[in-house]
Structure formats: structure tokens, C-alpha cells
Amino acid sequence: MQAKFLVNAALAAMAAGALAGCAGMAEKGAMATAPADAAPAAYNPVIPVGTGVFAQESTLPFHAPDFTKIKDSDFQPAIEQGIAIKRAEIEAIANDPAAPTFENTIVAMEKSGQMLDRANAVFSAVVGANTNDSLDAIDTATSPQLAALNDSIYLNDKLFARVKALHDAQATLGLTPDQAMVLGNAYDRFVHSGANLDPAAKEQVKAINTRLSSLSTEFSQKLTAGTKDGALVVKDKAALAGLSAAEIAAAAKGGTDRGLAGQYVLPLQNTTQQPALASLSNRATRQALFEKSWNRSERGDANDTRALIQEMAQLRAQKARLLGYPDYASYTMYDQMAKDPATALSFMNGMVPALAAAQTREAAELNKAIRASGGKFDVEPYDWDFYSEKVRKAKYDLDESQIKPYFEITRVLEDGVFYAANQLYGLTFKKRTDIPTYHPDVSVYTVYDQDGSELALFYFDPWKRDNKQGGAWMSNFVEQSKLLGMKPVIYNVENFTKPAAGQPALVSFDDVTTMFHEFGHALHGMLSNQTYPSIAGTNTARDFVEFPSQFNENWATDPKVFASYAKHYQTGKVMPAALMAKIEKARTFNQGYALGETVTAALLDMKWHALPADAPKQDVDAFEKAALAATGLKVDDVPPRYRTSYFRHIWANGYSAAYYAYLWTEMLDHDAFQWFTDHGGLTRANGQRFRDMVLSQGHSQDYAVMYRNFTGRDPSVAPMLKARGLTAPTTD
Template sequence: MLAASTLGLSACALLPTDMASNTNPLLSPSTLDYQYPHFDRIRAEHFLPAFESAASAHLAEVEAIATQDTASTFDNTIVALERSGQDLMRTAYVFFGLVGAHTNDTLNEVQTTVAPQMAAHQDKILLNPQLFARIDAIYQSRDTLDLNPEQRRLVERYHQNFVRAGARLSEDEKTRISAINERLSSLVTKFGQNVLKERNDSTVFVSDVDQLAGYSTAEIESAAQIASDAGHDGEYAIKLLNTSSQPALKVLTHRPTRDKVMQASLARGLRDNDYNNQALILEIVRLRAERAQLMGHPNHAAYVLEDSTAQTTQAVNDLLTQLAPKAVANARAEAADLQTLIDAEMGAFMLSAADWPFYAEKLRQQRYAFDESQMRPYLELDRVLHDGVFYMAQALYGLSFKPRKDLPVYHPDVSVWEVFNADDSALGLFLFDPYARDSKRGGAWMNAYVPQNHLLKAKPVVGNHLNITKPPAGEPVLLTFDEVTTLFHEFGHALHGLFSDVSYPMFSGTSVPRDFVEFPSQVHEMWAVWPDILQRYARHYETGEPMPQALVERFLAAKKFNQGYATTEYLAASLLDQAWHQLGPDEIPSDVAQFEKAALKRAGILLDTVPTRYRSAYFSHIFAGGYSAGYYSYIWSEVLDAETVEWFKAHDGLKRINGDWFRENLLSRGGSMDAMELFELFRGRAPRIEPLLEKRGLNAK
């Protein structure tokens, strides 16, 4: 997700005035409700001229602020900067939303062009000495100014952002920083585009339906349709997700097919083709390390973590190394149990990474009489959304939702909902984009198309984007419980954006430290299994009968099953992220795969049967997204999440008084207060790790 404070573009050569005129829908405020984007008018060819015109106008605004004759004040400098660049922000929010959700070759070309220009433009602002002098003067006198707490924090954040960007460096150092930023923006753009193209190119095709044994009839029909659409008539396709392990591995009984899927997944980004990411990774890591040293830090991780709730690499390393041995011990015990199961079936093979999901599911069924596939008929998408997610929002926060079919969408699968508070006042708009497609990046995420803030009188427009496989026409959309949990999780992000109640764009919604942003969304996962909510949405798609209580109980009993595996694969990715980003510029290896293996072995978390959730070559979070040196954030946030779940349970759970307290004291504040101060304001004390250990079943090891 893009925060307003991180957007920027360079002044490109302007097109003639008539080509950057009012005919471009991006260069004027939307006439639709909530400033909702004119997706019906916006075309790919509008973006480049909009970026060029808006960037030039933004720089002119900033130059006027920096060179004005009057002494710097909060209003004529800080507030003026917050008001500046509105055309640029509008263009960028829509563009990057589409690049993630529904890209094409033209948008990819625009992104390749614009990415380095964005970096250069931002540096022209953040490294402007006249502008920094004005901000520094306000910062130095902040104790004598009549500022409310949010205004004071805004001054401090502006000052910090400029200093961290290099405002105090020499001119030669600033020139080098700008060159690094511009190059990095091109490299990470290329990495992300490669991951998407390689994922599509790595689809596994099989010619014999027997190789899909374990698939349902609907899944086989879908596989045949996907293969046909790809020009492989008479074959069947297994599309890959971004993660190392793949959902198909849970159900496919044909071992060679499982192995084929696993190998295709793990080879992405390292194959000898146009999408090989090895050289990109090495240059990205080297440039990030060099930039960190210019900023006075030993490595990129130290630079990133300074502006997080963790603050230091030592704090992150301590958490990860505290959890890793417990997770690995559990994973080894789980592996031994799976091998026993294989041996009992007279299997003449040792457990592999391709086998683990399949045999884990079999063992789960044996121990808990629980087959995850039994749940899917009770988890139909529309019912989960309406009677699960929306009901939770109504019961906890008093919200209601009205479909807005009059508003245009960028793809037919997208729906739009107007959201209202309990007093029927309008809150914002929510876009829902559930299905996977070749034009969409992997994973699940929330982003803002219009961020809330009072300064610009903007109400929030936010979207949730998932990658659920769309069944053939006429077939129900039946979810796994993991997909249900993801839906509740991402809606937690959406609520963080919708509930934003801040004055300034910089603090809107999810504009909080990276290791805090996942916390509110993880809290909302709890409601997926809350009894009153579960019994409402978990109903058979044909009969409407509720999920049998015995199945619910078996499912809940099995929730801690296989947590050694789940925690190990996640921690391996987190440790790998830190290993890359705690390198100095003179410590960069020459071989990505060898470094990866050595780093995991050194951390004591290298298990052949448990691949890291993301291998380096398709680790988009850290090499193409905003999580560099920050993938630990999920487990860091889960400490806060586990504490918060404990608080809700102690206060009788699904009650308006609890939701209102959480909304008022945390969800609505955005980045307008220090993140840990927000948590302590809500919880009443600092967090403890014990609830997390209990949640993940790691406290007994």
C-alpha cells in the first residue's frame, strides 16, 4: 500500500498543453461520490501524461513553498506541503491500484518509465535545502508554537522524513543517494513484474486426468478450462500461487504430480529464462546497504528498523531466535509423525516437502476425524462476506453496507459497497475484488484509492483484493478456511482505512509503522471462528443447513495442528529477509541460492521438508514491496494481536462497547500517535509474548 507521504514523481518533459488538458480524467477531481475514480473514463494512455503534468505542477507548488519570502510557519510550510500534489496523488493511487489488481503490457511499460521518475521527484523534494531549512526552523521552535498533539507529530514526522532521506548529507552524498534511489526503483519494479510473469509461465500442465486424483469434479473442470484458455486443449493446468507450498499439494494423491508442482514452485526466479531474478536481488541488496551506510547505519535493516516499533535489529533478532528453536522442534516432531504414517502405508520413500501437505492433511483426519474438504460446502463466498464479515462489522461497530452498482469498476468481478455508521452517516466506500487472474499480482491486500483526511475533506475509498480461484460459470464459490481467514484479515485492513479520523493526509488509515500495520488485521481473524459469527455464515450452499457442531468442534480442536510447520516456514522467510538486509555493501554474495541455504542453516531453521514460505527469487514482499527488512512484522504484530484477542475475550467479545473502544482508541488514529502508545492506550499496558506462544502451540516445547 502507498502512503501519501511516500508518493512522488520527477518533472518529466511536459507534453503540449492540449495533451495534458481537461480531457484527462486524472487531472481533475472526480465528480463521483467520495471522489471515487472514474474507472469508466480512465484509460491506460492517460497515466503517463497525467504523471508528467501532475509532477511538474507539484514541483512548482513545492518550489513556491520553499522560496516564499515570509518566515516559515506551520500553515505556510507544513500544511501547504500536505495540500500540495493532489493531482499527483490521485493519479498515483489509481495507477498503483490498477498495476496490482488488473495490469497489462501498457501499464507495465508506464510503471517501468515512471518508477525511477518517482524516486527522482521525491528526492528533489526531500533533498531540497531551502525547504528543509523551513521545516527545520519549525521543528526547532515546536515547543513554543501553539500546536495540538497531531500537529506537533506532523512537524516531527516531516522533519524525521527529511533527515532520513538525507537532507543533512553533503551535496555529493545527496547526488549518490538520488542515483541509488532511482536505480532501486527500476530494479524493484522489474523484480515484481518478473514474479508475475514467471508465476504465469510456471503453470504446471498434465495430460492425464488420473494425475489429478484427489481433485473434485469442479476443480478438474476448472483445470481443464484454464489449460484450454492457455492453448493447451485436452490438458489440465495447475496454476501456482506466490508461496513455496501450493494448495494442490494437500489433495493430489499422485506423488509425481505433487513433486512436479513443488519443483516448479521452488524454481521460480532462478530458471535460465528472461525472468531470472538473481542479478536483480544482488544489486538491490548492495544498493540498499550502500544507501544505509551513507545514512550512518551499518546496514539496510538497521536503517529500516530505526523507524519501526522494534527500533533495532537486535530486538528483531531476539524475537526470531527465541521462536525459531521452538518452531523447529515442533516441526521435527510433526515430520516424524508423518513419516510414521507413510511407513504404515508401506510407502518406500522418505517424507519430502512435496509430501508434507498431503500427509499432514491425512494425519489431521485421523487424529481429529476432520477432513478440511468437508468444510468447503459450508463456506460459500457471498454468505461468508455478507453473513460473516459484514455481520461482524455490524455487530462490533454498528456498520451497514449498501451495494453501489451505479459506480464504475475496473473489472466485472469487482463490487462496490457504500458503508454507513450506526447513525446512518456515510463512512466511505469499500471495493471487493476476490478472484485470481493473470493480470493480478499474487497474495491478498488492501489499498486506498482515496485516503481519508479532514484537511482535504476526503472520505475513504478502500479495496480488498484476494486471489480465490474462480470456478466455472454456474458453480458455487466454495472457500477453504484459510481463504475465509484471509477475507476477515484483509477486511481488518479495510476497517483501519475506513475508520481513519485524522486531519492530515500523512497520517491517514494504515500509515503506521510496517511492524504495526498487520496488527489490526490479524485481530479481525478471531471473528472468523467466533461462535455467533461462524454459525451465521457457515451454512451449506445448497440446503442452508448450519455446519454440524461436531465438525466445528473437530475443526477447532485441530487448529493448532501442524503449527510447527506453519511457524517454521514463516520464520525461515523472516530470517532470510534479515540475513539479506543485515549485510554491508562489501558482504554481498555471488550466488543467491547458496546464500539462502547458508543463512537458513546458520539460523538453525534449514529443513528440507519445510521450505521457506518464499524463496528469495520470488520474495516480492521484500524485493518488490514495502517489507524489506520488515517481513518479521507479521509475527511482531501477532504478539499484539494475541494480547488483543485475550482482551476481547475477557470483555465478553462481540459487543459494540468493545468495538467502539477499539475503534476510538486505535483504529481511527492512523499514524497520528506513536504506535506503541496507541496499543497501550487501548490495552492499558505493554504487550507480553505468552499469549502468542499459547496461540501457536509453542509454549510446551
């Protein structure tokens, strides 16, 4: 698994919602006071009218944001105006004297908040991918307001009464299946948010939500700053032995960019392990880089995140108890495909014996390689990637430096990622230069459907920057909705190492896989075909949303797709079949580590969110140590992919008690790919079936039913374990 995760920032911010008034808006629909004996006036509530660049839809194609007109100073007024408008819209729905109907309550809620959506979508994108001190300050100011708005909606007694009346009478309403899903989701969200609580408990929930929103924002900002500050600075070029000339040049540029001319900077990726650890031959440098990564958020400085985590974990447990759940994991998993923590834990713990055995074998193999090279030490985490790369080269005659020249990033995108989408779904792509972006690194494409019509707009932002959050993600500037007449405007963000000037833009095969992964999320958004925005595209459960993305990774090694993009950047020749065969053969190598670091992180996440409400604040390091020891895995050699203190997924990005979703959806991914394999593989017919039955559906159906409709069966973990090389292949 790569450094990849869905950070649907706009959706996450709206799910965290908020309430505030603001000045500078006009009002519409003001009512005059009628004489007491006059006939009742038509219901005409007062709704403020926004001003500024986000008050109306953009006039650019697809209503894409016009970054030539957007300034940092526009965001906070727009968000606060959008909050006030949405608050007024919600109050108008709640106070409507007419009996509740699906149209005047549920559809009205679906239509509300459009200015806020526009402003928040763009703000979330730039604060994630191109932030600065001004944007961080706005994030700090607005996040509690958004949390308060969310509470003002889902703890509104009058509004809940209308939704409940519709829910209770659902059988008589003649709703379509997607309407029934929207209504059911809305009702469940109200109940889950505390609509049935007494007034005092509601106030407690509101206070917790506001505090959690602020803590989460602060955590994210501290982590971004700590990751930047944690970069390894090297003064002696000799300490970088093992890196390529291009990598050393990039490190030198990093030093210059930070005002450290003549020095070399290795910036940190978001994960525990760092890419350079596979190449650095100087053990002291490897150890220093690993320790910079491991301790990035635990240096006792202004960017230490542990105090924030202590409070968040305790507040989440207290919130769960208020809402009738034993712990936060049980609370947050109510709408997931797995349904409850026991199911997720059983699924993960079932892999531990095979993983532990694989890790023991792999460690022994690495220790043997260390001895063979004259080392007198046992493998440490900072040695693992270096010696596993040596073993991989010896076993499979495979060297990363042999592979990279075949993966030039634009060719991978256009002749690989896009080509696969064309073969499966009939999509075509055209690069355009007339759409402004938030950074020069970003490129934009129009996506055309199989009939030649315009389907979507796609933005691609590949290179790591110090002011960009770690990892990789997809989100929307505009969400697909037939109700609102919107086509999707989608972006993918990655954190690949940018080449030095004059160097080719080559990426690793891991990066290639990440590109296919994130574009799987993009396809989920692009191919959405829903009326209601709340169930469109990637608005699905965490343990389903990663299914289309992980499934899309399979096409990176499909022979037809691979031959289209894996071409030498100088000669244009396709990668030799023998080298491709080595890549395929090596894919199951080191899986005790690769899968183990993810399982360990997911189990650590579950431990944090199994805390009871009466538990005291935890010593973060002591808790983490005990939780990791309980996994039954070789955590001293194979640390978790994310340490507690820099686990952005669970403390800031909505994956609390949901990091297991990557594993769960990997099961779905391999099982679904087995279906493709059994039915002819990469064909338009198979792609159309997947598009029609999964990618277009959003959350319009129950996830288990949707999956069974596509494959004709419940998912099995066997194809996943086989693909990972953790079980012997079966023979027919």
C-alpha cells in the same frame, strides 16, 4: 498465516516518489516583472494546471475513480503532469519569502500533489490487480520519475531549512498532538532521506534511489510473468487424482484459457507451498508442482530475478552506509515499533527452540503416516501438506471437502466479514451496481456508519487472474482526510481459485481467514478519523499496520459470527457444532510448519538486509542456503514461505527488513484479543474502544503508547504462543 500482505500500492509509489516535467499544461499565478523601485509584489508562484481525466476529482460518489472514462493511455500523461505540478508546489513552498509556519510549510506539503495522488492510486491498483503490457511499460517509465520526485522533495535544502526551523521551535508553536506528530514525522523523513548529507553524497543517494526504483519495478514484472509461466501443465487427467471435480474443471478451463485445450493447468500461488499439494495423491505430480513453484524465478530465462536481487541488495547496503547506518535493516527500521534489528531478531529467535522441536515431532508423525500407507521415503516439502492433511483427518476426523460447502464466498463476505464489523463497530453495507470497476470480478459496497451516514466505499476483487500479482492486499483509491474533505474509497484484492461456470463459489477456511484479515486493513482505512493525510488510516509502520488485520482474523471463529456465515450453500443449514469444534481443535495442528515457514522467511529477509556496504554481490542461491542453515530450523523439510527469488514483499512491496512485522503484529493481535476475551469479547462497547483508541488513530500517536492506552499494558508473546499450541495452556 495465509497468502496475505498489505500492498498499499498508492502509498508505496508515493513513498518512492518522482520528478519530471511535461507539456500540455496551463500555468496559473504567473508573475509580471515589477520595476526595481516598486513595492514587493505578493508571492504568487507559478503552478501548472493539469489536464485530462485525473486533473479534477471524480464526480462519482466519494470521488471514486470513473473507470468508464479512464483509458490505459491516460496514466502516463497524468502521472507526469502530476509530478510536474507537485514539483512546482514543493518549489513554491521552499521559496516562500514568508517565515515558515506550520500552515505555509507542513500543511502546504500535506495539500500538495493531489492530481498525482489520484492518478497514482488508480494506476497502482490496476497494475497490481489487472495489468497488461501497456501498463507494465508505463510502470517502467514512471517509477524512476517518481523516485526522482521523492528525492527532489527530501533532498531540497531550502525546504528542509523551513521544516528544521519549525522542528527546532516546536515547543513555542502551540501545536496539537497530531500536528506535532506530522511535523516530527516530516523532519525525521528529511533526515532519514539524507537532508543532512553533503552535495556529493546526496547525488549518490539520488542515483541509488533511481536505480533501485527501476530494479524493483523490473523485479515485480518478472515475477508476475514468471509465476504465470511457471504454472504446471498436465496432459493426463489421471495425474490430478485427489483433486475435486470442481478443481479439475477449473484446471481444464485454465488449459482452454491458455490455448491448451484438452490439457490441465494448475496456476501458481505466490507462496512456496501450493493449495493443490494437500490433495494430489500422485507424488510425481506433487513434486512437479512444488518444483515449478520453487524454481519459478530461477529458470535462467527472461524472468529470472536473481541478477536484480544481487544488485538491489548491494545498492541498499551502500545507501545505508551513506546515511550513517551499518546495514539496510538498521536504516529501514528507524521508525518501526520494534525500533532496531536486534529487537526483531531477539523476538524471532526466541521462538526457534519451540519451533524446531515442533517441526521434528511433526516430521516424525508424517513419516509414520507415510510408512503406514506403504511409502518407503521420508517426507519432502512436496509431501508435507498431503500427509499432514491425512494426519489431520485421522486425528481430528476433519476433511477439507466437509468444510468448503459451508463457505460460499458472498455469504462469508456479507454475513461474516461485514456482520462482524456491524457487531463491533455498528457498520452496515449496501451493494451497489452503479459504480464502474476495473474488472467484472469486482463488486462494490457503500459502507454506512453507526449513525446511518455514509462512511466509505469498499471494492472486493476475489479471484486469481494471470495478470494479477500474487497474494492479497488492501489499498485506497481515496484516502481519508479532514484537511482535504475526503472520505475513504478502499479495495481488497485476493487470489482465490475461481470456480468453473456453474459451480458454487466455495472457498477454503484459509481463504475465509484471509478475507477477515484483509478487511481488518480495510477497517483501519475506513474508520480513520484524522485531519492530515500523512498520518491517516494505514499510513503506519510495517510492524504496526498488520496489527488490525491480524486482529480481525479472530472474529472468523467467534461463535456468533461463525453461525451467521458458515451455512451450507445448498441447504442453508449452519455448520454442525461438532464440525466447528473439529476446526477449532485442529487449529493448533501443524504449527511447526505453519509458523516455521513464516519465521524462516523473516529471518532470511533480515539476513539479506544485514549485509555491509562493502560486501560483494552475492550468489543468491549460496547466500540463501547459508542463511537458511543458520536459522536452526528444519528448512529442508519446511522451506521458507517465500524463496529469495520470489519474495515480492521485500524486493518490491516495501517490506525489506520488515517481514518480521507479520510475527510482531501477530503478537499484538493475540494479546489484544486476550484483552477482548477478558472484557466480554464481541461487544459494541469493546469494538468502540478499539475503534476510538486504535483504528481511528492512524499514526497520530507513538505506537507503543497507543497500544498501552488500549490494553493498559505492554504486549506479551505468551497469548500468541498459546494460540499456536506451542506452549501448554496456563490454568488459573
